[in-house]
Amino acid sequence: MTVDITLIVLMAVFFAAGIYLLLERSLTRVLLGLILLGNGANILLLSMSGGGGKSPLYVSGTPAEDYTDSLPQALILTAIVITFAVTAFMLGIIYRSWVLGRQDDVQDDPEDRRVADQPSYDYEDDADIAADTTEFSDDGSAPEPAGTSASGGDRADRPEDTP
Amino acid sequence: MIAADLAPLAVVLPFLGAAVTFLLLRHSRAQRAVSITTLSITLLIEVVMLLAAPSAGTHAVRLGGWAPPFGIVLVVDQFSALMLVVSSAVSLAVLIYAAGQGMADGDEDGPVSIFHPTYLILVAGVSNAFLTGDLFNLYVGFEILLTASYVLMTLGGTAPRIRAGVTYVVVSVVSSMLFLIAIAMIYGATGTVNMADLAVKLESVDPATQLVLHLMLLVAFGIKAAVFPLSFWLPDSYPTAPAPVTAVFAGLLTKVGVYAMVRVETLLFPGDRINTLLMVVALLTMIVGILGALAQSDLKRLLSFTLVSHIGYMVFGLAISTRIGLGAAVYYVAHHITVQTSLFLVTGLIERRGGTANMDRLGGLAKLSPLLGILFFLPAMNLAGIPPFSGFLGKLGLIQAGVELGTPLAYVLVAGGVLTSLLTLLVMARVWNRAFWRSPADAEDPDPILLASKADGSSVGTSRHVTGEETGKFAGKDPVTLLPGTMTGPTIGLVALGLALTLLAGPLFTLSDDAAQEMLDRTPYIEAVLGVGADG
Numbered sequence: 035m036t037v038d039i040t041l042i043v044l045m046a047v048f049f050a051a052g053i054y055l056l057l058e059r060s061l062t063r064v065l066l067g068l069i070l071l072g073n074g075a076n077i078l079l080l081s082m083s084g085g086g087g088k089s090p091l092y093v094s095g096t097p098a099e100d101y102t103d104s105l106p107q108a109l110i111l112t113a114i115v116i117t118f119a120v121t122a123f124m125l126g127i128i129y130r131s132w133v134l135g136r137q138d139d140v141q142d143d144p145e146d147r148r149v150a151d152q153p154s155y156d157y158e159d160d161a162d163i164a165a166d167t168t169e170f171s172d173d174g175s176a177p178e179p180a181g182t183s184a185s186g187g188d189r190a191d192r193p194e195d196t197p
Numbered sequence: 198m199i200a201a202d203l204a205p206l207a208v209v210l211p212f213l214g215a216a217v218t219f220l221l222l223r224h225s226r227a228q229r230a231v232s233i234t235t236l237s238i239t240l241l242i243e244v245v246m247l248l249a250a251p252s253a254g255t256h257a258v259r260l261g262g263w264a265p266p267f268g269i270v271l272v273v274d275q276f277s278a279l280m281l282v283v284s285s286a287v288s289l290a291v292l293i294y295a296a297g298q299g300m301a302d303g304d305e306d307g308p309v310s311i312f313h314p315t316y317l318i319l320v321a322g323v324s325n326a327f328l329t330g331d332l333f334n335l336y337v338g339f340e341i342l343l344t345a346s347y348v349l350m351t352l353g354g355t356a357p358r359i360r361a362g363v364t365y366v367v368v369s370v371v372s373s374m375l376f377l378i379a380i381a382m383i384y385g386a387t388g389t390v391n392m393a394d395l396a397v398k399l400e401s402v403d404p405a406t407q408l409v410l411h412l413m414l415l416v417a418f419g420i421k422a423a424v425f426p427l428s429f430w431l432p433d434s435y436p437t438a439p440a441p442v443t444a445v446f447a448g449l450l451t452k453v454g455v456y457a458m459v460r461v462e463t464l465l466f467p468g469d470r471i472n473t474l475l476m477v478v479a480l481l482t483m484i485v486g487i488l489g490a491l492a493q494s495d496l497k498r499l500l501s502f503t504l505v506s507h508i509g510y511m512v513f514g515l516a517i518s519t520r521i522g523l524g525a526a527v528y529y530v531a532h533h534i535t536v537q538t539s540l541f542l543v544t545g546l547i548e549r550r551g552g553t554a555n556m557d558r559l560g561g562l563a564k565l566s567p568l569l570g571i572l573f574f575l576p577a578m579n580l581a582g583i584p585p586f587s588g589f590l591g592k593l594g595l596i597q598a599g600v601e602l603g604t605p606l607a608y609v610l611v612a613g614g615v616l617t618s619l620l621t622l623l624v625m626a627r628v629w630n631r632a633f634w635r636s637p638a639d640a641e642d643p644d645p646i647l648l649a650s651k652a653d654g655s656s657v658g659t660s661r662h663v664t665g666e667e668t669g670k671f672a673g674k675d676p677v678t679l680l681p682g683t684m685t686g687p688t689i690g691l692v693a694l695g696l697a698l699t700l701l702a703g704p705l706f707t708l709s710d711d712a713a714q715e716m717l718d719r720t721p722y723i724e725a726v727l728g729v730g731a732d733g
Contacts, residue, residue, distance in 0.1 A: 061363060134356045
């Protein structure tokens with residue numbers, strides 16, 4: 035199989051530029067990176083149909099091996115349509131992001147930050163457990179409400195459930 | 198004419214349904230009726246196909262009458278038939294749940310009218326990916342379901358969903374690009390994209406080239422399946438979507454990736470060349486995922502992490518790649534789709550009933566709604582792998598396969614699997630203790646909904662730190678049915694399906710075992726597509 039070196043070099047440039055842009059924080063650049071990546075992949079597909087100069091259409095008398103392979107072109111067409119749809123959708127999202135927050139950057143996940151910032155001490159898991167955890171006592175005295183026995187001072191203001 | 202010839206309907210019917218629901222944009226009741234009917238018929242056809250699959254063997258349907266390897270074929274074998282039935286049953290339940298949610302909240306019009314067409318397109322894409330016997334058609338199937346999922350993920354276009362949607366779309370597009378590049382390289386190496394044809398021709402390709410193609414495909418599918426180093430995007434993006442959408446994503450989308458990985462490993466690149474790598478990846482996925490779940494307090498995020506963790510079990514079975522290991526993995530996929538989806542649906546109900554999905558702010562739900570307690574408890578124990586449930590049976594099969602293999606790494610993997618199961622139990626116990634068992638008043642800053650209904654509203658005043666906007670989405674919308682039957686019904690159905698996997702475990706394990714044997718043999722698949730005597 036012969037391969038066109040110009041196409042390969044072009045593909046490499048597309049991939050390099052695409053990956054560089056993809057690593058940016060600005061959404062528009064990320065989108066441009068995706069478009070370049072998609073075009074690079076399409077060129078790769080195209081170069082898989084062999085070298086140039088072969089017959090694309092039926093010419094009577096041409097031997098079968100002198101025709102260019104048309105399947106990669108069909109694959110590219112499908113891939114182009116898909117990339118087009120995704121690009122349009124991405125533009126929609128970027129515009130929406132701009133309308134909502136006047137920003138074009140990839141945002142951090144707030145819940146991620148919250149989980150990362152939370153202390154390792156957890157009230158529910160790590161608080162001392164009272165020696166007697168049962169709510170049913172034999173001596174007839176009122177059982178200690180669950181929770182208060184283990185609670186710290188900050189929870190003393192909790193209203194009682196008992197009427 | 199045999200049952201498997203109906204296979205194209207599994208893809209075409211949802212597409213037709215999507216077209217009809219698009220025309221009915223302004224009539225939400227008709228939309229619901231059409232989409233539910235479509236999915237029910239699809240499910241029925243797929244059940245017929247599954248019942249016929251063991252006797253009919255692998256069957257290929259040639260689309261448009263083109264002879265393979267030139268035309269596209271749809272291949273029905275026991276694995277794909279099982280996946281189709283489970284995925285359609287789950288998506289039907291989620292659809293009824295979503296329709297029920299719409300009816301309960303009374304949003305007769307609004308942007309959600311796009312939900313039904315998009316949802317049906319998603320189902321069509323999933324079915325296509327399960328059925329196709331053509332690598333490029335698999336790419337198209339992935340793109341159909343991904344594009345539909347982009348729309349569902351950003352439904353409503355609120356700021357958090359847009360933020361999550363950006364991550365999701367970019368990561369998915371990159372994985373699709375990798376897949377496309379891999380297809381181009383495979384075509385360059387072999388000159389075909391038909392999977393059966395590839396199975397024959399790839400054997401004569403140089404082993405080093407084979408390894409490159411193999412790894413390219415695995416990375417592309419690994420991103421979609423959320424296997425450990427490539428799973429970073431999932432807990433970031435899934436939790437913000439609407440509850441039914443998250444549920445169907447969690448159940449189906451990652452499993453399509455796992456399904457594609459299974460096909461790559463068994464059909465295209467058989468042999469144990471990278472099984473060691475897969476075992477390490479499986480171990481890391483299980484352990485890292487479940488440790489992530491331990492740190493979360495938001496239920497949806499917590500479940501997203503358990504989802505990642507349990508993908509590890511499927512990769513575990515795939516990496517063992519013996520008949521018993523692969524069979525257990527097939528059973529585990531069916532089990533996990535059902536259980537994970539029902540847990541997400543229950544979380545949606547919890548969010549409705551308690552006003553939030555953050556378990557620090559929940560409490561006393563077992564007393565407020567015992568039904569909710571049962572609905573959460575059964576799938577949670579099922580996921581953790583407590584004996585009578587299907588999760589236990591699947592894990593047992595995997596552990597058996599690991600012990601049978603007997604290498605040191607396999608034993609490490611078995612130990613990791615048991616540890617992950619225990620940690621899952623711990624995670625579920627934490628949720629249970631907080632959201633269900635403690636007194637609502639012990640919750641940090643509980644939503645008024647949680648306290649209001651305790652004693653006909655008399656204790657509303659006991660809630661602390663409540664500001665106006667924290668009354669949840671139901672503020673000013675009175676009266677609201679908190680747990681409508683249209684939402685609990687499908688959830689009960691799915692939980693029951695999860696239990697049925699235990700009751701039907703005998704025939705199901707036979708089926709998945711046969712499916713595994715079929716895939717390991719490879720010849721039934723190749724002969725069904727290319728004709729007898731084509732391999733070799």
